[in-house]
Amino acid sequence: MTQNNAAKIWHEVASPFCGIASDDLTIEVTGSTVKVLENGDAITRAGFETPITDIQPRIQGQPSSLSQAVEHIANLFRHSQQPLIGGLGTDLNGARAALALADRSGAIVDSQYSKAAFRNILVLQDTGYMTTTLTEVRNRVDLLVVIGSDIEAIFPRFFERMVWNEESMFGQEIESRQIVFIGKAPSGDASTSPGGRKAKVLGCADADLPEVLSLLRALVKGKQVQATEVGGIQISELQQLAEQLLAAKYSVLSWSGSQLDYDHAEATIQTVCEMIKELNATTRSNGLPLGGKEGDTTVNAVASWQTGYPMRTSFYRRFPDYDPFINETQRILNNNEADVLLWVSSFNVAVTPPQSNASTVVLGRSGMQFETEPEVYIPVGVPGIDHEGRTFRTDSVVSVPLRKLRDSGLPSVFDVLTAVEQAL
Amino acid sequence: MLLKLTGGRIFDPAHGMNDVVRDIYVRDGRIVDAPSDSKVDQEIDVRGKVIMSGAIDMHTHIGGGKVNIARTMLPEDHAEAVVERTELLRSGCGHAAPSTLTTGYRYAEMGYTAGFEPAVLPINARQAHMEMHDTPIIDKGGYAMLGSDDFLLRMMAANADQDAINNYVAWIMTHTQAVGLKVVNPGGINAFKFNQRKLDLDEKNIYYGVTPRDILHRLSTAVTELGVPHPLHVHGCNLGVPGNMHTTLDTIQGAEGLPMHMTHIQFHSYGTEGDFKFSSGAAQIAEAINKNKNITADVGQILFGQTVTASGDNMRQFAGSPHAHPNKWVCMDIECDAGCGVVPFKYKDQSFVNALQWMIGLETFLMVDDPWRIFLTTDHPNGAPFTSYPHLIKLLMDRSFRNDILSTLHPEAQNATHLASLDREYSLYEIAIMTRAGAAKLVGLADRGHLGVGAAADITVYTDNADREVMFSKPDYVFKDGQLVVKNGEVIKVTWGTTHVVKPEYDASIEKPLQEYFDKYHTIKMGNFKISNDEIADDGRGSLTIQPLRQGGKL
Numbered sequence: 001m002t003q004n005n006a007a008k009i010w011h012e013v014a015s016p017f018c019g020i021a022s023d024d025l026t027i028e029v030t031g032s033t034v035k036v037l038e039n040g041d042a043i044t045r046a047g048f049e050t051p052i053t054d055i056q057p058r059i060q061g062q063p064s065s066l067s068q069a070v071e072h073i074a075n076l077f078r079h080s081q082q083p084l085i086g087g088l089g090t091d092l093n094g095a096r097a098a099l100a101l102a103d104r105s106g107a108i109v110d111s112q113y114s115k116a117a118f119r120n121i122l123v124l125q126d127t128g129y130m131t132t133t134l135t136e137v138r139n140r141v142d143l144l145v146v147i148g149s150d151i152e153a154i155f156p157r158f159f160e161r162m163v164w165n166e167e168s169m170f171g172q173e174i175e176s177r178q179i180v181f182i183g184k185a186p187s188g189d190a191s192t193s194p195g196g197r198k199a200k201v202l203g204c205a206d207a208d209l210p211e212v213l214s215l216l217r218a219l220v221k222g223k224q225v226q227a228t229e230v231g232g233i234q235i236s237e238l239q240q241l242a243e244q245l246l247a248a249k250y251s252v253l254s255w256s257g258s259q260l261d262y263d264h265a266e267a268t269i270q271t272v273c274e275m276i277k278e279l280n281a282t283t284r285s286n287g288l289p290l291g292g293k294e295g296d297t298t299v300n301a302v303a304s305w306q307t308g309y310p311m312r313t314s315f316y317r318r319f320p321d322y323d324p325f326i327n328e329t330q331r332i333l334n335n336n337e338a339d340v341l342l343w344v345s346s347f348n349v350a351v352t353p354p355q356s357n358a359s360t361v362v363l364g365r366s367g368m369q370f371e372t373e374p375e376v377y378i379p380v381g382v383p384g385i386d387h388e389g390r391t392f393r394t395d396s397v398v399s400v401p402l403r404k405l406r407d408s409g410l411p412s413v414f415d416v417l418t419a420v421e422q423a424l
Numbered sequence: 425m426l427l428k429l430t431g432g433r434i435f436d437p438a439h440g441m442n443d444v445v446r447d448i449y450v451r452d453g454r455i456v457d458a459p460s461d462s463k464v465d466q467e468i469d470v471r472g473k474v475i476m477s478g479a480i481d482m483h484t485h486i487g488g489g490k491v492n493i494a495r496t497m498l499p500e501d502h503a504e505a506v507v508e509r510t511e512l513l514r515s516g517c518g519h520a521a522p523s524t525l526t527t528g529y530r531y532a533e534m535g536y537t538a539g540f541e542p543a544v545l546p547i548n549a550r551q552a553h554m555e556m557h558d559t560p561i562i563d564k565g566g567y568a569m570l571g572s573d574d575f576l577l578r579m580m581a582a583n584a585d586q587d588a589i590n591n592y593v594a595w596i597m598t599h600t601q602a603v604g605l606k607v608v609n610p611g612g613i614n615a616f617k618f619n620q621r622k623l624d625l626d627e628k629n630i631y632y633g634v635t636p637r638d639i640l641h642r643l644s645t646a647v648t649e650l651g652v653p654h655p656l657h658v659h660g661c662n663l664g665v666p667g668n669m670h671t672t673l674d675t676i677q678g679a680e681g682l683p684m685h686m687t688h689i690q691f692h693s694y695g696t697e698g699d700f701k702f703s704s705g706a707a708q709i710a711e712a713i714n715k716n717k718n719i720t721a722d723v724g725q726i727l728f729g730q731t732v733t734a735s736g737d738n739m740r741q742f743a744g745s746p747h748a749h750p751n752k753w754v755c756m757d758i759e760c761d762a763g764c765g766v767v768p769f770k771y772k773d774q775s776f777v778n779a780l781q782w783m784i785g786l787e788t789f790l791m792v793d794d795p796w797r798i799f800l801t802t803d804h805p806n807g808a809p810f811t812s813y814p815h816l817i818k819l820l821m822d823r824s825f826r827n828d829i830l831s832t833l834h835p836e837a838q839n840a841t842h843l844a845s846l847d848r849e850y851s852l853y854e855i856a857i858m859t860r861a862g863a864a865k866l867v868g869l870a871d872r873g874h875l876g877v878g879a880a881a882d883i884t885v886y887t888d889n890a891d892r893e894v895m896f897s898k899p900d901y902v903f904k905d906g907q908l909v910v911k912n913g914e915v916i917k918v919t920w921g922t923t924h925v926v927k928p929e930y931d932a933s934i935e936k937p938l939q940e941y942f943d944k945y946h947t948i949k950m951g952n953f954k955i956s957n958d959e960i961a962d963d964g965r966g967s968l969t970i971q972p973l974r975q976g977g978k979l
Contacts, residue, residue, distance in 0.1 A: 012949045023952045092554060093963060103515050124497050128752040128766075130742075134947040135547075135759040139574075140617065161947060169574060169760065169945045170631065249619065280742065284619050286757060304495045305487075305524045305555045308502040308517035319506040319515045320523075322499055390550065390959075397489050397758055399550045400952050401959070414963075 006030055009037070010405055016091070016347060016384045017047030019292030019394035020134060020155050020162075029405045034385060041156035043293075048385065050349055052408055053367040057378040066411060067419075069378050073361050074423035076340045076375065082316060083107040084338035086329045087353065089294045089345040091389030091402060094413030095302035098344065101421045108314040108338065109303065110329045112351055113296040116257035118324050120289045121300070121310055122266040129273035132252060132286035133395040137162045139169040141177060143248035145241070146199075147255040147272055148183035148209045152190035154256060155290055159190040178248075180241055182216075182233075183209050184259070202241070204231035209260070210268045212238070217275040220245055245279055254288040292394035294347040295383075301392050330354060346380045346413050363413050381410035426451050427906065428464040431471035432885065435852055437861040438874030442853040448475065450881040453906035457877050470885050473900060476856045477875050478537025478882030480863035483657075483687055483722050484804040486527050486564070487541045487555030489548045490734040490764040493754050494521040494805070497766060498732060500750070513915060520731045520768075520805045528560035529915050530811055535884035535899040538563035538921065539810075540867060542606055542657060542687065543736045545569055547761040547948070549600035550955050556923065557966050561909055563872070563882075563921035567657050568600045569736055571607035571639050572614035574760040575941055581632040586645055593646040594930035595938070599954040603867060603924045603971060604654035605647050606687075608736040609661055610636035613763040616739035623739070625661050625674050636661050637678050644682045650928040651973035653868025655683030655720065660692050663740045667696040669705025676712045676719055685866065686713075688724025688803040690785040698840055700776050704784045707842075710791035713798070720866055721792070722799035725785035725816055726778065727808035732768045734806065741765020760945065771808070779837035783830070789820055790846045795857040799866065814896035820850040821892045868971050869924060881906035920965040927970050 007030040014023035018041075026038035027048060034048045057069035064072070077083055085098050088111040102109045111117065123129060137144075144163060151158050163177060179191050179199035183206060191199040204212050208231025215230050219242035228235050245251050253272055260268060272287065279285035291297070300310040307313055309322035325331075332338050333356035342361045343353035349368045353360050359375045362368065366379040383389030384402030389412075392399045427450040434446045449456045449464075485491050495502075502517035507526050509515035516523035518530065531539055539559075544552045544566035556564040570576050570593065579589060593605060611634055612623040618631050625636050644656040660675050662668040672692040676684075686692070695703035713719050730749070735741050738755045744767055745753045753767040771778040785807070792798040800817070804810035819826045827844055838844075850858075864873020871880045883903040889895035898913030909917045935950070942950040960968045 012951050014952060020947070022947075023949050096558070096963075100514070103509055121496065124493070124752075124754065125499060126752060128497065128748075128754045130755045132757045133759045135761075135945065136617070136757045138947055139760055139945055167944060169578075250617070277745075284617065284757075300496070301492055301551070302554075304492050306558055307515065308495050308506075308521070308523045309499060310496055315509075315515060318508045320502075320517060321506075322502075390554070392551070396492075397545075397548050397551070397756070398948055399554070400948060401550075401956075 010403065014384065014400035014402055015044045015047060016295065016391040016402055017293060018043050018155055019290060019297065020158060021391065021393040021400050022157055022161065023400050027405060032406050032408055034405060043156060047347065050365070050367060054379050055366060055408070055410060057376070059376050061373045066378065069376050070416060070419045070423060072376050073342070073420050076359055076361065077105045077420065077424060080105070080340040082338045083340040083342060084329065084332055084358065085109045085342045085344065087112045087343040087345045087351060088299045089347045089351055090299065090413045091295055091383035091391050092298055092302060093389065094344065094346065094383065094417070095295065095299045097414045097417035097421070099303060099306050101417050102315050104421050104424055106316045106318070108316070108327050108332065109311055110327060111296060111299050111311045112345070113258070113291065114311045114328070116291055117296055117300060117311070119257040119260060119266045119269055122324065123270045123273055127270060127274065129287050130276050130280060131395070132288055133397050134162055134393070137252050137288060138165050140250040141252045142172065143178045143180070143244055143251040145245070145251065145253045146179070146181045147213070147253060148206060149254070149256040149259040149290070150184045150187050151254065151256065151290060153187050154258070156190070164194055178244065182212060202233045202237055204233055206260070206262050208232070210271070213268055213271045216242060217271055220275055221278060245285065246283065248285070249283060251279070251285040252288050253285070254290055256290045258291060290394050292392065295391060297392040297394060297396050301396055333358060344413055346382055363416055366410065378416055379410060380416060381408060381412050383412070386410045387412045425465045426459060426463065428467045429470045429475065429883070429885070430467055431469065432473045432475035434875060435474060435476045435856040436875040437853060437857040439876050448875060448883065450903065450906045453881055455875060455877055455879045455881050468901065472888070474852060474886040474888050475875070476884050477860045477873050477879070478884050478902065478904065479535050479859040480867065480869070480873055481531070481536055481539040481801065481810060482799055482863045482867050483542045483801045484539045484810055485541060485543065485734050485806070486539050486559060487524070488544060488552035490736070490766050491521060492555065493764070493766045494732045494734045495523070497752060497754065498768060501730065501732070512918060518811065520809055524555050524558040525560060528562055532561040532902055532904065532910050532915055533913050534813060534897065535886070535902050536562060537882035537902070537904050538872060540564065540603065541566040543567070543569050543608060544600060544602060545736065545758060545762040546573070546596050546600045547759040547953070549602070550959070553601060553923065553955060553960060557962050560918050560920055561904055561915070563924060565603035565867070565924035567604035567606040567654070568596050568602035569606045569608055569762055570596060571610045571643060572612065572762050574614065575938070577611065577614060577629065577632045577634055580634045580638060580642060586642070586649070588934070589642050590646045590649050591930045591934040593643065594650050594928035595934050597652070598927055598930065601923065601925050601955050601960055601968070603926055604657055605643060605652065606657040606659065607639060607643055608659040609663065609739055610639040612636065612661060612739045613736060616742070616763065617757050621739065621743070623661060625671050625678065640675065640678060644679060644684050648682050652926055652928055653971065653974045654866060655685045657685045657687055659687050659737060663691050663737055664744060666694050666702045669693050669695050669709060672709060673712055676716055679716070679718060681718050683718050686719060686721040688801065688806065689721040690724045690726065690781060690788060690807070693784050693788060700836070702777055702780060703840055704780060704787060706784045706787035707791060710788055713792050714794070720797045720799070722801040723785050723788050724801055724803035724807045726771050726781045727802065727812045727815065728771045728773045728778070728782070729808065730770045731805045731808055732766065734764070734766045736762050736764050738763035738765040741767050773833050776834045776837050779834040780840055782833065783837060783841040783843045786819060786826065787841065787843055787846065790848045795854040796862045796865070798858065799863060800858045814893045817855060817896045818891070818893040821855065823847060823849050867924070868926065870972055922967045922969040923960050924969050924971055926973060928973060
């Protein structure tokens with residue numbers, strides 16, 4: 001305990017701020033000040049420790065009560081031709097409430113992380129994939145191939161928790177695990193083995209990834225290749241990797257949708273996923289898409305079970321109307337196709353609404369700063385700090401309970417959106 | 425408020441009532457005795473109507489990761505079955521992988537008042553409950569899935585005593601909020617992670633040296649000794665493999681008299697005779713069920729058309745993936761706990777294999793003598809969507825309808841079945857056993873599936889109709905916990921059912937090795953794995969109903 005008698009220590013706290021949702025954090029709360037004591041990293045510390053500043057809702061920049069703000073939002077929805085519920089940085093019950101409101105009001109739903117998430121979803125809907133989850137990786141991976149992604153920059157504890165753990169359940173010598181990066185080189189040393197062995201990097205530009213991976217797939221299938229080099233990588237290097245993949249007992253190919261940031265990156269992911277299926281003709285190999293922070297996985301999962309479709313679904317025609325291209329936030333706003341934008345960002349003060357001509361309502365984390373003051377702003381509680389909640393991890397299999405660590409009095413997204421729906 | 429349903433024809437097999445005219449009284453969600461002062465607040469005239477308790481689907485994939493993968497994967501399947509919102513009901517989608525809201529509405533509209541998710545991966549149980557929480561009207565519950573989880577296999581490899589295994593099973597059931605225990609391809613999902621591609625009943629997992637037979641024995645013993653009412657729910661080895669009937673017969677023999685439920689047995693009843701090397705094993709399987717009174721089974725009937733198969737059995741789903749239609753599929757290894765495979769599939773009436781699968785399912789229904797031990801399922805959505813139940817009931821109750829369809833199927837398949845010679849037609853009483861009294865008894869629901877005083881007032885009222893598909897598609901009234909939720913086949917009120925669980929006792933000492941196991945190998949803490957009662961209550965709509973353990977259950 002600390003010297004402050006009022007401080008409370010929480011153990012085994014789960015972080016919703018990173019898609020691997022580490023749940024071994026120790027956190028100290030003193031009043032409304034939160035401090036990560038153990039197992040923090042740059043992302044979880046920023047996530048938990050961002051202080052509460054404003055707690056009062058505003059309408060057109062003027063302080064208001066919560067009920068006035070709710071009524072103002074309801075009024076905007078009543079008169080809207082086409083509302084858009086975007087951002088959607090929220091937890092399970094926030095997502096439920098957002099979908100109920102969208103269904104009731106004919107809104108379109110989309111998430112701030114859709115651009116990355118859909119690089120995987122489009123593959124799922126076209127050809128599918130074989131994937132694995134974090135605990136399997138921790139215990140089984142013998143060859144990890146990282147595709148076009150600097151994992152540790154966005155998942156700082158990935159290597160510590162999933163690759164360089166002390167012990168595998170199956171007696172594997174941890175030091176023997178092979179790591180190969182294709183494309184981006186890692187920004188730090190997290191991928192270096194405990195014995196000091198650095199990961200192998202087959203560096204290339206993002207633009208060359210489609211071609212490099214197509215060639216790797218061809219080599220895995222035993223095709224003859226005429227070229228000697230692709231994207232600056234020697235074919236002999238790729239040939240060696242193909243042989244490693246075929247020889248590995250449990251290879252894992254991992255990527256982050258947000259870091260494969262180029263047009264039609266889904267086609268690259270599809271190439272990788274089809275190659276994985278082909279590898280499984282003789283050995284075991286799996287994909288591990290990494291993403292899912294700040295409710296990203298959660299809102300797609302909830303939308304799928306409540307409506308049949310993930311994000312980018314419109315309820316304008318009174319039924320779920322899914323289109324991953326038409327129902328895209330930026331496109332809709334650029335074309336003035338929505339007149340009300342309800343932006344939800346309860347985890348991250350930096351995720352502010354895009355500029356648009358729509359009347360903008362923000363349910364944001366306390367401390368959010370705006371270039372243009374929104375029509376309505378309600379500071380909301382953070383799931384896992386200000387109220388209980390649940391969030392899904394990147395693999396969309398494991399979900400963790402989020403705890404209420406302090407009593408801030410801030411309303412949850414669920415509270416606000418349910419009140420708006422009831423006011424309609 | 426006292427409600428009286430006057431003059432209906434009661435089919436209540438739990439009380440031996442077969443078409444008995446009797447009034448039913450309902451107060452505070454329960455069936456009650458006739459009041460002494462005969463003061464009734466509301467009376468509904470149901471003279472001539474057929475009255476049964478609400479139907480119970482004891483095996484239906486309505487919640488959890490693999491179902492949600494199926495939903496996300498199949499926008500084109502939903503597109504033909506989108507459902508508009510109304511003043512009362514949320515929008516959604518139907519068909520093979522319906523949305524949770526639509527699932528609840530459709531079940532209620534068919535007179536069903538409960539559905540049980542049979543494959544709850546412990547590590548994914550939280551999600552299964554979230555989805556079931558968003559499934560309106562019907563009651564629900566889940567069977568926790570063990571048998572390929574490394575913790576159990578490690579215990580077995582170390583030859584742990586049965587009490588320790590019982591403790592672990594009870595701990596898992598308690599903290600995943602389960603009502604039953606299931607095993608899927610015992611040990612096979614685990615073996616697939618070690619690149620084994622099949623695992624017969626007596627074949628060893630190459631890492632643990634444990635066989636499926638060992639696993640079945642350990643788990644069925646645990647369920648029996650813990651007093652869990654639902655017998656071990658077994659999805660056996662070699663699903664879909666021609667010749668698997670022998671594995672199934674061996675499995676039944678291997679139960680050694682312990683209660684065991686063989687699920688979607690149609691998929692496990694295949695022989696290798698004939699030009700196609702694929703034949704019906706239904707006669708032998710039915711004979712084995714008839715003879716072994718410890719065995720129950722549900723059929724997993726297939727019906728023709730597009731659907732999606734979603735299973736924990738990723739070993740067999742991977743093997744089946746070349747048949748995906750449309751050509752996309754998912755297989756996953758999951759958390760040293762289990763796995764899953766999702767493969768869309770179209771059953772075609774002019775396919776020899778599919779036509780024979782249809783016949784094998786119906787043969788099984790018709791050749792198992794005791795309707796208390798055979799259950800009506802399509803293994804939704806694996807054999808067909810649950811919305812096809814009225815059609816399936818008609819196939820069972822109407823021989824000429826059945827034979828008319830049979831005559832249109834693949835001609836070689838017709839030659840490979842004796843189905844046309846099976847005269848049996850199920851009676852309304854037998855349907856009530858299979859879908860109500862028997863199902864409630866099997867799952868272990870003390871207060872459901874019957875119309876006796878004290879039962880929950882889950883009641884379905886049908887107009888008798890010679891066309892049984894029409895009759896069972898559209899009940900006149902459905903009451904859920906005494907509230908009128910469906911009238912003339914349409915939902916008129918949305919309620920939220922309870923979650924049925926059992927809470928077998930365990931010795932807390934099991935948490936010591938579990939804590940160590942989670943800390944060392946897992947990526948979630950043991951404390952965060954556990955699903956609290958509050959999570960089931962959730963936003964206040966949910967509730968927990970703890971069903972009694974069987975007498976004689978011991979720790």
